[in-house]
Amino acid sequence: MKELKQLLIMMAMVIVGITAMSMAPSSVHAATDNSLAAVQKKGTLVLATSPDYPPYEFQVNQKGKSKIVGMDVSIAKKIAKDIHVKLVIKSMTFDSLLVALETGKADMVLGGMNPTPSRRQSVDFSDIYYMGGQDFLINKADASKYPNQKSLANQKIGAQTGTLQYNLAKKYIPGVTIKGMDKGTDLVLALKTHKLEAVGMEKPTAEAYAKNDSSVIAIHSSYKLDKNSTGSAIAFRKGSDSLVAAANKSIREIKKDDLINKVYLNQAGKYLKVNTANTSMGHYWKYFAEGVEYTLIIAAVSGIIGVLLGVILALMRLANNKLLKGIAVGYIEFVRGTPLMVQVLFVYFGVGVIINLPALVSGIIAVSLNSGAYIAEIIRGGIDSVSKGQDEAAKSLGLSKTDIMRSVILPQALKNIWPALGNEFISLIKESSIVSIIGVTDLIYQLNIVRADTYRGVMPVFVAMVLYFILTFGLTRILNHFEGRMQHDS
Amino acid sequence: MTHNAVIEVKDLAKKYGKNDVLKNISEEVHDGQVICVIGPSGAGKSTFLRCLNKLESPTKGQIKFNGTEITTLSEKELSTVREKMGMVFQNFNLFPNMTVIQNLVLAPIKVKKMSSQDAEKEARSLLKRVGLEEKANAYPDSLSGGQQQRVAIARALAMNPQVMLFDEPTSALDPEMVGEVLAVMKELAEEGMTMVVVTHEMGFAKQVADEIWFMADGYIQEQGTPTEVFDHPKTDRAKDFISKIINS
Numbered sequence: 001m002k003e004l005k006q007l008l009i010m011m012a013m014v015i016v017g018i019t020a021m022s023m024a025p026s027s028v029h030a031a032t033d034n035s036l037a038a039v040q041k042k043g044t045l046v047l048a049t050s051p052d053y054p055p056y057e058f059q060v061n062q063k064g065k066s067k068i069v070g071m072d073v074s075i076a077k078k079i080a081k082d083i084h085v086k087l088v089i090k091s092m093t094f095d096s097l098l099v100a101l102e103t104g105k106a107d108m109v110l111g112g113m114n115p116t117p118s119r120r121q122s123v124d125f126s127d128i129y130y131m132g133g134q135d136f137l138i139n140k141a142d143a144s145k146y147p148n149q150k151s152l153a154n155q156k157i158g159a160q161t162g163t164l165q166y167n168l169a170k171k172y173i174p175g176v177t178i179k180g181m182d183k184g185t186d187l188v189l190a191l192k193t194h195k196l197e198a199v200g201m202e203k204p205t206a207e208a209y210a211k212n213d214s215s216v217i218a219i220h221s222s223y224k225l226d227k228n229s230t231g232s233a234i235a236f237r238k239g240s241d242s243l244v245a246a247a248n249k250s251i252r253e254i255k256k257d258d259l260i261n262k263v264y265l266n267q268a269g270k271y272l273k274v275n276t277a278n279t280s281m282g283h284y285w286k287y288f289a290e291g292v293e294y295t296l297i298i299a300a301v302s303g304i305i306g307v308l309l310g311v312i313l314a315l316m317r318l319a320n321n322k323l324l325k326g327i328a329v330g331y332i333e334f335v336r337g338t339p340l341m342v343q344v345l346f347v348y349f350g351v352g353v354i355i356n357l358p359a360l361v362s363g364i365i366a367v368s369l370n371s372g373a374y375i376a377e378i379i380r381g382g383i384d385s386v387s388k389g390q391d392e393a394a395k396s397l398g399l400s401k402t403d404i405m406r407s408v409i410l411p412q413a414l415k416n417i418w419p420a421l422g423n424e425f426i427s428l429i430k431e432s433s434i435v436s437i438i439g440v441t442d443l444i445y446q447l448n449i450v451r452a453d454t455y456r457g458v459m460p461v462f463v464a465m466v467l468y469f470i471l472t473f474g475l476t477r478i479l480n481h482f483e484g485r486m487q488h489d490s
Numbered sequence: 491m492t493h494n495a496v497i498e499v500k501d502l503a504k505k506y507g508k509n510d511v512l513k514n515i516s517e518e519v520h521d522g523q524v525i526c527v528i529g530p531s532g533a534g535k536s537t538f539l540r541c542l543n544k545l546e547s548p549t550k551g552q553i554k555f556n557g558t559e560i561t562t563l564s565e566k567e568l569s570t571v572r573e574k575m576g577m578v579f580q581n582f583n584l585f586p587n588m589t590v591i592q593n594l595v596l597a598p599i600k601v602k603k604m605s606s607q608d609a610e611k612e613a614r615s616l617l618k619r620v621g622l623e624e625k626a627n628a629y630p631d632s633l634s635g636g637q638q639q640r641v642a643i644a645r646a647l648a649m650n651p652q653v654m655l656f657d658e659p660t661s662a663l664d665p666e667m668v669g670e671v672l673a674v675m676k677e678l679a680e681e682g683m684t685m686v687v688v689t690h691e692m693g694f695a696k697q698v699a700d701e702i703w704f705m706a707d708g709y710i711q712e713q714g715t716p717t718e719v720f721d722h723p724k725t726d727r728a729k730d731f732i733s734k735i736i737n738s
Contacts, residue, residue, distance in 0.1 A: 387583075389579060389581050389583040390583060390585065392545050392577075392579070392583065393577070393579060393583035393584075393585070393642075394585075395545065395569070395572060396543060396545065396572055396575070396576070396577035396646070396655075397572070397573065397576075397596070397597035397601065397645070397646070397649055398569045398570065398571075398572045398573025398574075398597060398601045398649060399569065399596070399597055399600055399601060400566070400569060400600070400601075401565065401566075403600045403601075407585075407596060407600070408585050408587075408596075411587040412585075412586065412587050415587065486587075488586060488587065488629035488630075488631055
C-alpha cells in the first residue's frame with residue numbers, strides 16, 4: 001500500500017511538472033511581441049493547415065508530385081511574400097491546428113477557420129478575409145422535397161464535428177437530429193446512401209462537391225449570422241500583434257483587388273479539375289505508396305525500439321531492486337492506462353514545447369514508448385513461463401545471472417511468447433495509423449487525402465483495407481517462418 | 491578414515507513459513523565418499539540436498555565447502571562455489587533451446603572461459619563416456635528420459651566438479667530406463683567421485699554407497715554403512731521404513 005502511494009505521488013509530480021512547463025511559454029509570448037521580427041529572422045513563415053477541405057486547401061496530384069494548394073494557400077503565399085520570407089506548409093488534422101499554433105509548431109493557421117469567441121480566447125485572429133456563407137448539400141433527387149432550410153425541420157442532418165455548421169444546425173433547425181462526423185467525404189457518403197437528408201457545409205465547399213458529383217446539389221441556408229461566425233480569418237499565437245498587422249495589410253490588398261474571387265478561387269477550381277479528371281485509384285498509387293512506406297517505417301522502427309524497451313522494462317520489473325521495479329510498474333501501468341492517441345498528441349505538442357520534434361519522430365517515439373509497455377508485459381509473462389528448473393540447472397553450473405538470462409531464459413521465453421509478440425507487431429501496423437492526427441503521411445492520412453481529392457468515398461477505403469491486409473499477412477508469414485525455426489521438438 | 495571433509499553442515503534448519511522441513515542437521519561429506527540419502531517422502535531429503543549448493547537458503551546453520559562458509563556468500567560469489575558442485579535433477583532440466591553438445595559446452599565456455607574447441611572436445615569425450623556420442627547434435631526433446639538424464643550427468647561433469655549432487659535422478663524415468671542411468675552413476679562412484687545421492691533405489695544404495703543417511707521428519711535419524719542401516723536398523727522409524735520397502 002505504501003509503495004503504491006509513493007508511486008502515485010511520483011506520477012502526480014511528473015504530470016504537474018510537465019504541465020507547468022507547457023504552460024510557461026504562452027505567458028512569455030504575451031509579454032513582448034517580436035513575432036514578426038522572429039519570423040523574418042528565421043526566414044520562414046510556417047503555415048499549419050488541414051488539406052482535406054477543397055477549395056480552401058487540398059492536395060493536388062500534378063505530374064506525379066503531390067502538393068498542397070487552394071485559396072488559403074494562395075493567401076498564405078501572398079503574406080509570406082509581403083514580409084519577404086519563405087512559406088513552409090505543415091499539414092495535420094483540423095483539431096490539431098490551434099494546438100500546433102500554441103505550442104510553436106506553426107506561426108499561423110489557415111483552414112477556413114471562423115474566428116468564434118471561444119477560439120479568440122486561445123489565439124489571435126486577423127481580419128476576416130473571406131465570407132463563405134453557409135449551404136446545405138442535398139441529394140439531387142430531393143431537390144423538390146427540400147427547397148430551403150425550413151423544409152429541413154425534423155430531418156436528419158450531418159455536419160463536421162466541432163464546426164460552426166454543426167452548432168448552427170443544432171441551434172436553428174427545429175426538431176433536427178444532428179449527426180457529426182470527422183470527414184466531409186464521410187458525410188457526403190452518408191448523404192448519398194440516404195443515412196442523412198442534408199449536410200451543412202461552407203458555401204465554397206458545398207459548391208465544389210456539387211460541381212464534382214452530379215447526384216448532389218447545394219442549397220442556401222437562411223441563418224442570420226454575424227461576421228465572426230461565418231467569415232474565415234487567419235489564426236496566430238496570442239500576442240503576435242506585429243504579425244497580425246502584417247497579415248491584415250496583405251488581406252486589405254487582397255480585398256481591394258478582389259483577388260480571392262478573381263484569382264485564387266479560379267486557380268483552386270483548376271486544381272480541383274486536375275484531381276477529379278482521373279479519379280481511378282491507380283492514378284493515385286503514389287499517395288498509397290507513400291502511405292505504405294511511412295506506415296512500415298513507423299511500425300518497423302517502433303517495433304524494434306519497443307522490443308528493446310520491453311526487455312529492459314521486463315527485467316526491471318523482475319529485479320529485486322524496489323526502485324527499478326517501481327519505475328517499471330509505474331511506467332507500464334501509466335502507458336497502458338492512457339490512449340495511444342493522447343500519447344501521440346502529448347509527445348508532439350507537449351514535449352515539443354521543450355524540444356521541437358518533427359511529426360514523424362514524435363509519432364515513432366510515442367508508438368515505441370507505447371508498444372514497449374505492452375511488450376514488457378508479454379516478455380515478463382514469457383520469462384515467468386520458463387520453468388524454475390531451467391534457472392536452477394543453469395545456476396548449479398555456475399553461470400552468471402546475465403548468462404542465464406541471455407543464453408537460457410530469454411531464448412525459451414521468446415519461443416513461448418512468439419505468437420503474442422506477433423499479435424503485438426500486427427496491431428502495431430494497424431494502430432500506428434493514429435499518428436495521422438499529427439500529420440504524419442501514413443496510410444490512413446493518405447487515404448483521407450485521396451478521398452478528399454477525388455470525392456470518392458468508398459474506393460480509397462477499400463484500397464487501404466487491402467493494403468493493410470497485405471502488410472499484416474506478409475508479416476504473419478515472416479513470423480511463422482521464424483516460429484518454425486524455433487521448434488526443436490523431434 | 492583419513493579423508494578431508496569437503497562439505498560440513500552444522501545445525502542446519504529450514505522453515506517454509508510455519509513448516510519445519512529441516513530441523514537440525516549436522517553432517518560431513520568426505521572426499522571420495524558416496525552417500526545415499528534415503529527416507530520416506532516429505533522427510534526433507536531434497537531440501538537438504540538443495541541447501542548444499544544453496545539453491546535453497548537455510549533458515550539457520552552453517553554450510554562449509556572446502557572450509558569456506560557459503561551461507562553468507564552473495565549470488566555472484568556463490569557461482570564460483572556452484573561450478574565445483576555438479577547437480578543432477580529429477581526432471582533433467584536440459585536446456586531445450588540448445589543441442590546436446592551446446593548444453594555441455596555452455597558453462598565451460600561462459601564460466602571457465604574455455605575455447606569452444608577445447609570445450610567441444612571435452613564434451614564429446616564425456617558423451618562417449620555416457621554412451622551418447624551420436625546424439626551430440628540432437629535436441630533434448632528428441633531424446634528418451636534415460637538419455638536426457640545421462641546428458642544431464644555429462645553436462646554437470648563438463649565443469650569438472652569436485653562433488654556431484656543427485657536429486658532423485660531416476661524418479662521421473664520409465665522403469666526400463668532406470669538401469670542405464672544407475673550404471674553411469676555407479677561407474678562415476680567407482681572412479682572415486684564424491685557423491686551425495688537422494689534416491690529411492692535401494693539396490694543401488696546398498697551396492698554403491700559408502701554411507702547411508704536415513705532421513706525422516708527433518709532429522710537424519712540414522713547413519714552407517716549399508717549393512718548397518720539396511721540389515722540392522724536401530725530406530726523404529728528406520729525399521730518401519732525398511733520393512734515397508736522390502737515387503738513392497
